[in-house]
Ligand SMILES: NC(=O)c1ccc[n+]([C@@H]2O[C@H](COP(=O)([O-])OP(=O)(O)OC[C@H]3O[C@@H](n4cnc5c(N)ncnc54)[C@H](O)[C@@H]3O)[C@@H](O)[C@H]2O)c1
């Protein structure tokens with residue numbers, strides 16, 4: 110799939126006859142899935158916010174999707190940052206602090222252990238939409254972070270990307286970012302927000318996150334597309350399958366014959382496309398599915 114098409118697609122492209130064929134054969138049998146996984150040589154695990162829900166990190170769509178009175182998707186935009194860098198930095202400061210206190214859960218660990226045990230015979234790639242860093246903290250090594258990382262900054266001028274684990278990221282954000290709905294606005298002067306430390310630059314930093322309305326980094330998208338196009342099995346974990354381009358990855362893999370299994374607490378628009386569907390919290394279902 111070419112990059113431009115991916116960027117502009119906003120409709121699902123899976124022929125409906127595939128949906129019908131798949132749903133009639135769909136299985137929730139863990140032992141059948143483990144057998145299928147044994148013969149797979151290239152496996153992709155595609156994760157979304159749901160895998161971190163059991164670590165206490167709210168998803169965007171469920172309860173907890175609001176920060177103050179704002180939909181997270183309204184703040185995670187370049188327009189919101191232009192209008193109020195202070196408000197957006199408070200939001201990201203809050204998310205950094207929540208994720209820093211969170212711990213990877215049984216789902217993250219099951220994936221990392223699977224790679225440890227089988228990574229020398231199989232190519233196992235985790236592609237995540239999450240920005241919380243929990244896959245890496247659980248020990249996952251071959252990891253593609255599609256949407257960036259809360260603990261990276263990017264300079265708005267010189268574009269330098271740096272890892273930053275400071276807590277708080279700057280003095281002015283200490284004790285800020287409270288999520289309560291009665292808080293409105295934000296008044297931190299721009300000069301007190303995080304700035305580039307490079308000599309001759311000093312511009313405002315932003316979170317190194319792909320915001321709504323922005324394109325994914327070319328190399329990262331290419332790596333993800335490559336892994337998706339060659340895998341013979343794919344696990345789709347805790348994603349609502351509505352955010353593109355990740356939403357089309359697994360249905361496309363299924364349509365070219367890869368075995369695809371979905372792990373979610375409820376069906377998604379893509380569920381009928383998949384061979385396996387495991388309903389329930391993935392901290393419980395993934396360890397069963399990935400057991401030896
Ligand atoms: N942890 C994070 O880094 C984080 C958190 C919120 C949002 N986001 C971003 O928001 C965007 C939203 O897309 P998305 O599809 O990742 O998330 P989403 O919020 O749209 O969907 C979450 C999905 O997870 C499922 N889910 C919830 N709890 C689960 C559990 N315990 N086990 C299995 N499934 C569970 C929900 O039913 C839902 O389908 C992504 O681009 C992502 O970058 C990231």
Ligand SMILES: [Zn+2]
Pocket residue numbers: 264265266267268269305306307310311312
């Ligand atoms: Zn700079």
